[in-house]
Amino acid sequence: MTAIQTNEREKLIASANTLRWEIGENIHDSIIETIYTEAAKIANKAVRVKEQKKKYSYDQAIDRIVTSKWLGFPIMFFLLAVVFWVTIEGANVPSGLIASLLVDTLHPILKNFIASVGIPNWINGVMIDGAYLAMAWVISVMLPPMAIFFPLFTLLEDFGYLPRVAFNMDNLYRKVGAHGKQALTMTMGFGCNAAGIIATRIIDSPRERIIAIITNNFSLCNGRWPTQILIATIFIGGAVPAYFAGLVSAAAVVGIALLGIIFSLVVSWGLSKTILKGEASAFSLELPPYRPPRILRTLYTSLIDRTIFVLWRAVVFAIPAGIVIWLVANITIGETSIAEHFTNWTDPFALIVGLNGVIFLAYIIAIPANEIVVPTVLMLTVLVAGIAGVGSGSGVMFELDSVADTSAILHAGGWTVLTGINLMLFSLLHNPCSTTIYTIYKETKSVKWTVISTILPVIMGFAVCFFVAQVWRLIAGS
Amino acid sequence: MIDPLFALLIAFAFSGILAVLFWPAKGIYATYKKAKRNTSRVLIEDALKHLYDYEERTVKPTLRSIAGHLSVSSDDTIQLVEKLQSMGLVESNEDGIQLTPKGRSYALRIIRIHRLWERYLADETSVKESEWHLEAEEKEHNISTEEAETLAAQMGNPVFDPHGDPIPTKEGEIPKRKGMPLTILKNGEFGRIIHIEDEPHAIYIQLIAQGLYPGMQVKIINAEKNRIRFEVNGEECVLAPLFAANVNVTPIQKQDEITSDFKSLSSLRKGEKAVVVGISKACRGPQRRRLMDLGVVPGTLVIAELESIGRDPVAYNIKGATIAIRKKNADQIYIKEFSQEKLN
Numbered sequence: 001m002t003a004i005q006t007n008e009r010e011k012l013i014a015s016a017n018t019l020r021w022e023i024g025e026n027i028h029d030s031i032i033e034t035i036y037t038e039a040a041k042i043a044n045k046a047v048r049v050k051e052q053k054k055k056y057s058y059d060q061a062i063d064r065i066v067t068s069k070w071l072g073f074p075i076m077f078f079l080l081a082v083v084f085w086v087t088i089e090g091a092n093v094p095s096g097l098i099a100s101l102l103v104d105t106l107h108p109i110l111k112n113f114i115a116s117v118g119i120p121n122w123i124n125g126v127m128i129d130g131a132y133l134a135m136a137w138v139i140s141v142m143l144p145p146m147a148i149f150f151p152l153f154t155l156l157e158d159f160g161y162l163p164r165v166a167f168n169m170d171n172l173y174r175k176v177g178a179h180g181k182q183a184l185t186m187t188m189g190f191g192c193n194a195a196g197i198i199a200t201r202i203i204d205s206p207r208e209r210i211i212a213i214i215t216n217n218f219s220l221c222n223g224r225w226p227t228q229i230l231i232a233t234i235f236i237g238g239a240v241p242a243y244f245a246g247l248v249s250a251a252a253v254v255g256i257a258l259l260g261i262i263f264s265l266v267v268s269w270g271l272s273k274t275i276l277k278g279e280a281s282a283f284s285l286e287l288p289p290y291r292p293p294r295i296l297r298t299l300y301t302s303l304i305d306r307t308i309f310v311l312w313r314a315v316v317f318a319i320p321a322g323i324v325i326w327l328v329a330n331i332t333i334g335e336t337s338i339a340e341h342f343t344n345w346t347d348p349f350a351l352i353v354g355l356n357g358v359i360f361l362a363y364i365i366a367i368p369a370n371e372i373v374v375p376t377v378l379m380l381t382v383l384v385a386g387i388a389g390v391g392s393g394s395g396v397m398f399e400l401d402s403v404a405d406t407s408a409i410l411h412a413g414g415w416t417v418l419t420g421i422n423l424m425l426f427s428l429l430h431n432p433c434s435t436t437i438y439t440i441y442k443e444t445k446s447v448k449w450t451v452i453s454t455i456l457p458v459i460m461g462f463a464v465c466f467f468v469a470q471v472w473r474l475i476a477g478s
Numbered sequence: 479m480i481d482p483l484f485a486l487l488i489a490f491a492f493s494g495i496l497a498v499l500f501w502p503a504k505g506i507y508a509t510y511k512k513a514k515r516n517t518s519r520v521l522i523e524d525a526l527k528h529l530y531d532y533e534e535r536t537v538k539p540t541l542r543s544i545a546g547h548l549s550v551s552s553d554d555t556i557q558l559v560e561k562l563q564s565m566g567l568v569e570s571n572e573d574g575i576q577l578t579p580k581g582r583s584y585a586l587r588i589i590r591i592h593r594l595w596e597r598y599l600a601d602e603t604s605v606k607e608s609e610w611h612l613e614a615e616e617k618e619h620n621i622s623t624e625e626a627e628t629l630a631a632q633m634g635n636p637v638f639d640p641h642g643d644p645i646p647t648k649e650g651e652i653p654k655r656k657g658m659p660l661t662i663l664k665n666g667e668f669g670r671i672i673h674i675e676d677e678p679h680a681i682y683i684q685l686i687a688q689g690l691y692p693g694m695q696v697k698i699i700n701a702e703k704n705r706i707r708f709e710v711n712g713e714e715c716v717l718a719p720l721f722a723a724n725v726n727v728t729p730i731q732k733q734d735e736i737t738s739d740f741k742s743l744s745s746l747r748k749g750e751k752a753v754v755v756g757i758s759k760a761c762r763g764p765q766r767r768r769l770m771d772l773g774v775v776p777g778t779l780v781i782a783e784l785e786s787i788g789r790d791p792v793a794y795n796i797k798g799a800t801i802a803i804r805k806k807n808a809d810q811i812y813i814k815e816f817s818q819e820k821l822n
Contacts, residue, residue: 021637021638036778063784072787171787174791204764277605278604278605281764282765283765283807284769285802286802287802466485470489474482
């Protein structure tokens with residue numbers, strides 16, 4: 001570009017700028033208004049609208065029922081309860097099948113095969129007992145619930161019901177400074193937090209989206225339900241008369257899930273009053289017309305986009321974690337393993353907050369998936385308490401079919417009712433699994449929000465467990 | 479095992495200490511940050527802005543006005559002015575203290591950053607309007623020229639701040655202030671608000687509490703010595719002349735429709751229809767763009783369709799789609815009664 005041209009350009013830009021002062025602020029509005037007016041003119045000329053009143057009134061009839069004052073909430077709770085019940089009940093059988101194939105059958109075969117070709121034992125341990133077993137475990141416990149939950153949820157979405165839930169719930173979420181659609185991402189989080197966080201893309205306002213991402217972890221995900229149910233059965237059910245046990249332990253689990261919802265609302269409120277006060281905010285919610293769900297497409301998208309996607313991320317993280325789990329149980333410094341060193345070292349602090357060193361270690365090394373926390377806890381308890389005759393060696397995660405046997409191991413590991421209650425609380429309030437943390441980073445592209453979403457629940461978990469432990473001890477007097 | 483009572487005491491003490499340290503706006507950390515603010519750079523820049531402001535209003539600045547504006551002692555002010563002189567930013571002679579061209583360009587650069595930042599807060603964040611000016615007062619000293627240019631480019635080089643003040647260009651050009659105080663308009667005259675002075679802060683808060691924004695049309699109903707009654711967006715407003723003087727307007731020709739009585743969209747009951755007249759200037763940034771993208775533009779027919787529990791949000795039929803809008807936003811959308819005229 002020659003000097004003269006540059007000069008011309010500068011002049012042009014300068015006069016354009018002066019003109020912009022003359023035009024004033026309303027130029028953008030006028031442009032949009034003109035576009036709409038022009039578009040409407042063209043549409044009036046070219047488009048003929050057929051009478052479609054009928055279909056429309058059918059939509060309105062459904063809307064009137066599902067958003068009504070008295071029926072709106074009951075319908076919502078009923079539908080969601082059905083989805084969860086189908087998920088939990090329906091996943092048991094396929095989970096068992098996959099576990100018996102990958103864990104009970106394939107695991108010994110692989111182990112024997114590797115041993116027979118003369119590969120050293122420790123490599124066998126790291127690769128098969130560690131990496132393979134962690135992966136197998138994650139697949140067997142994660143795949144079936146997700147493959148059931150996600151399609152069901154997507155069907156509700158596709159039908160057009162979920163936006164009505166957001167519409168019903170918005171009043172509540174507005175009061176805590178959040179977006180009504182957070183009700184949806186929170187519900188999605190009950191299936192899987194990572195998927196819930198991806199689902200926050202439907203929230204178009206940046207501030208409300210970050211709130212939804214940070215608080216998603218307070219939805220008790222599929223991976224944590226089994227832990228809650230097991231621990232509630234052993235410690236809460238075990239503490240009351242037998243004919244109450246089932247009811248009380250079920251109530252305890254539901255109570256924990258409700259507590260999670262309360263925490264998500266309270267934390268949303270706190271965030272919107274403090275660190276997220278100034279972020280941009282916008283609200284509008286489209287209620288699309290109802291339409292028959294496209295079953296095949298729904299199955300495809302929910303299985304590929306959600307289930308396989310999340311499972312893949314979990315598997316990628318489970319393999320190195322499996323290796324770490326095996327190593328900490330098998331590498332010894334002096335006479336004791338790293339795992340025992342760690343649990344002995346953290347026990348004093350862990351006991352103050354009503355947990356124990358084994359739980360701490362399990363939550364650190366089982367970070368890839370909440371599903372492998374219980375197997376890791378059992379393996380570590382057997383290792384640390386020196387219980388003989390259960391499990392299949394140090395570093396090998398296991399689960400027992402019998403609740404009574406599990407209970408016996410945990411009691412032998414020094415667990416009390418308080419340990420049980422606090423584990424349930426800590427399972428609700430701790431850092432998200434590594435898949436979720438990675439997803440948060442991918443979605444926010446911000447280290448700051450990732451760190452906050454990771455650390456905040458842990459701090460809350462410690463604080464809540466601490467206070468529960470002290471109050472418990474004051475009341476129990478021990 | 480530690481005694482639980484003792485443990486609880488320790489924990490309460492610990493959270494107490496944390497609260498004292500980090501309590502928002504009042505904690506030790508926040509106080510320390512506030513105290514650190516008055517560095518010499520901040521004083522220099524604030525003094526230059528003050529001098530520029532007086533120059534623009536053709537008032538003569540004095541040592542006392544500077545001291546008052548910066549809330550520093552008169553000894554410190556003398557030192558400051560000497561410093562400014564040695565830096566070649568001001569000169570003082572028998573006419574008083576004046577900006578040098580270098581000083582003026584420095585002042586304009588700070589004003590540019592200040593107004594850009596206000597624009598940013600207004601459009602891209604949900605910081606309250608009463609806090610824009612105060613936050614920009616802090617921020618203007620902490621942003622480099624390059625950062626300011628990046629910000630300006632991101633926002634599409636805005637030319638006005640949210641109060642209606644022109645933003646100086648990168649080269650330091652700025653148009654002469656136009657318009658006149660609202661107090662000059664006579665009974666029955668129309669004007670458009672072009673600027674609302676954001677200082678003093680107490681008056682500004684009163685003005686925005688009345689719902690006044692640049693771009694609004696006003697019609698004087700009755701201007702008396704100690705109060706001015708005027709109509710703005712269909713509502714009647716009363717201001718003392720002291721307050722009204724902080725509102726700048728340009729006179730406009732009599733308009734036919736604008737100041738008839740408008741209702742807001744939130745007043746529409748289930749099943750009722752209305753036609754959009756416009757969106758309040760108070761609704762800006764992403765929310766305004768979103769509403770306009772959805773078709774909330776003058777002339778659009780809206781029908782209230784569904785009410786959520788507590789009537790917030792309400793779902794409206796807009797151009798064939800059902801859109802739920804919260805009451806706070808529906809308050810900012812003006813409507814008029816639906817008549818069988820030709821619609822878009």
